Amino acid sequence: MARMVTQLLILARTDTSATMTREPLLVVDIVDEVCRKAQPADGKLNLECRELDLVEDAVVLGNADYLEQLFLILLENAFKYTPAGGKVEVIGALNEDTVAITVADTGIGIAESDLSRVFDRFYRAENARFRSGMGLGLSIAQSIAEHHGGKITLESTVGQGSRFTVVVPLLNKEDRVGVRSEREQAHAAKKKDLIGHM
Numbered sequence: 571m572a573r574m575v576t577q578l579l580i581l582a583r584t585d586t587s588a589t590m591t592r593e594p595l596l597v598v599d600i601v602d603e604v605c606r607k608a609q610p611a612d613g614k615l616n617l618e619c620r621e622l623d624l625v626e627d628a629v630v631l632g633n634a635d636y637l638e639q640l641f642l643i644l645l646e647n648a649f650k651y652t653p654a655g656g657k658v659e660v661i662g663a664l665n666e667d668t669v670a671i672t673v674a675d676t677g678i679g680i681a682e683s684d685l686s687r688v689f690d691r692f693y694r695a696e697n698a699r700f701r702s703g704m705g706l707g708l709s710i711a712q713s714i715a716e717h718h719g720g721k722i723t724l725e726s727t728v729g730q731g732s733r734f735t736v737v738v739p740l741l742n743k744e745d746r747v748g749v750r751s752e753r754e755q756a757h758a759a760k761k762k763d764l765i766g767h768m
Contacts, residue, residue, distance in 0.1 A: 590633050590717060594741055597628045597637075597669050598662070604641040605660055614654035617645075625662035628669040629741045632718045640714040643707040644673040644722075644734050652677035652731070667740055668720075674733040680726040688724065711736075 605619040630637075641660075648658045656676040663670040680688060691709040708722075711734075715722050720738035 590636065592631050592633055594629050595632050595634055595637070596626070597630055597671065597738070598622050598626045600634055600637050601625075601641060601660060601662065601671055604638055604645060608642055608645040608649070610649050610658075612654075615649060615652055616657045617660075618657065619660040620662075622660075622662045625664050625669050625671070628662075628664055630669060630718065630738050631741050632738070636714045637718070640711045640736065641671065641673070643711040644736070647707060647734075648673055648675035648677060648732070651675070656731075668737050669740055670735050670737045672733055672735040674731065676731040679728040679730050680724070680732055681728050685724060685726060689722070 601619065601622060605617070608617070610617060645658065645660070652658055652675045658676075659672070659674045661672040661674065663672070689708050689712040691706060712722050715736055715738065718738050720736060723735045723737065724732065725735075726732035
């Protein structure tokens with residue numbers, strides 16, 4: 571219920587173009603946190619987060635809470651529509667001026683006739699209606715991506731699975747100074763604290 575309320579609040583804010591607090595962020599920190607939080611509840615799916623080292627220096631100008639919700643939506647969708655024994659992957663890729671995070675699954679897939687509508691508010695593909703839901707998640711995810719100057723692309727084949735790729739522009743190099751060092755300082759402080767309790 572709390573997650574649904576959060577998503578509806580985000581939807582309302584993006585609809586009204588409310589000001590979104592932004593700051594330089596390391597994408598890998600957000601994705602790492604999402605991979606930690608979004609483990610499949612029943613343990614019947616295999617989640618693999620890989621190639622994130624390729625994006626460890628990728629800095630974007632964004633809102634951490636909103637981006638976390640975006641990736642949680644995509645992962646929860648993958649879990650929901652992937653049968654037991656299937657696989658869900660989170661994959662990082664870095665381009666010249668964008669960072670891409672793909673959520674891929676071996677689930678039920680989406681029919682070609684539905685691909686152009688899955689990001690529409692309240693729309694649910696015919697083969698997805700056996701699961702509960704309001705049909706808002708992907709619309710919210712796309713809205714968050716667009717408010718970060720990015721987009722979500724989709725490739726899917728019925729019976730084979732889907733690949734949702736979030737593409738967000740990188741922050742200019744001159745504006746990234748200090749972000750990496752702040753992260754390293756935080757990690758060093760955490761390590762020191764752990765050693766202090768040994």
